[in-house]
């Protein structure tokens with residue numbers, strides 16, 4: 420039997436907008452209808468600026484003891500928004516981890532929900548009716564399976580809906596990723612896997628975590644079309660996702676996009692990246708900040724001025740201040756809620772706990788403690 424090549428491929432890397440805010444003319448022409456309009460770029464820049472402000476304020480809320488912990492999204496805004504822009508609000512699903520707030524807000528999640536979540540309030544996970552977003556997912560990788568399930572359901576029901584799932588580079592080392600990708604490939608579901616390769620999984624650098632040269636190539640084994648994109652380039656993220664979205668709607672199945680980006684902050688407020696990260700790397704990536712790049716693009720086209728910037732920053736501060744107020748002024752949940760929303764019928768031992776939690780000892784007669792009304796709850 421002669422030797423032959425059983426499989427051969429290559430992974431493309433796409434960048435349309437460079438670090439100086441210049442569009443590649445040839446690619447801009449090639450992507451034609453999938454190129455963002457000036458209006459879309461301006462709106463995206465405004466949204467990204469508001470989300471950056473949100474991120475910084477959330478960090479301060481944690482530092483001043485008003486929030487448990489917070490994973491900053493700083494630096495990854497273009498990857499989140501560029502892809503979310505290609506999806507249809509209220510029709511396609513966003514199944515996210517925790518570093519794509521900008522995409523969730525764009526698709527209708529009220530901004531205070533994410534603050535509530537990190538303040539430890541479960542109501543941050545109770546997504547409003549009609550908003551096609553699943554709650555934030557901190558267990559790494561588990562939600563990709565949910566996305567595939569959602570996409571499979573859409574396919575079976577013949578609904579015109581695509582599921583986008585966001586996850587980190589580290590998540591591709593979890594078994595769940597491989598199971599999700601396998602099912603997605605075999606069942607040809609309308610699901611777009613968006614891997615935010617931000618170089619780190621907490622303190623584990625990309626090279627220590629995988630021997631794979633790209634994250635994009637991991638999808639190949641599952642028969643999923645895949646590509647690598649400059650994740651700090653709004654144009655490239657949009658174009659690649661739009662392409663994947665069109666394929667999904669035509670019944671051509673899932674796609675994988677590796678967004679090469681960088682975590683400009685610590686992993687979370689419980690981390691100190693200066694202990695393991697070379698400051699030179701951070702500086703190099705700060706220069707590739709997606710917000711700076713987009714502002715340069717707008718300025719190059721005479722679509723942005725210092726006055727507009729000043730007005731936008733003031734607007735972002737006012738919006739975020741209002742969001743914090745909403746989150747902090749929400750009436751506290753009732754302590755009874757922990758008993759009321761876990762079991763359909765409360766087991767006896769928990770009923771006793773619930774009925775006597777305001778008395779001095781477990782099992783004490785609430786009537787005796789003058790708490791009869793609570794006991795009847």
Ligand SMILES: Cc1ncc(C[n+]2csc(CCOP(=O)(O)OP(=O)(O)O)c2C)c(N)n1
Nearest residue numbers: 518557558559587588589590617619620621
């Ligand atoms: C199943 C599971 N294992 C471990 C953890 C602890 N953990 C939290 S974040 C994280 C790293 C995730 O890295 P990555 O997927 O690259 O996402 P990033 O935080 O960089 O956005 C780990 C291991 C977890 N939350 N869930």
Ligand SMILES: [Mg+2]
Nearest residue numbers: 587588619620
């Ligand atoms: Mg990561």
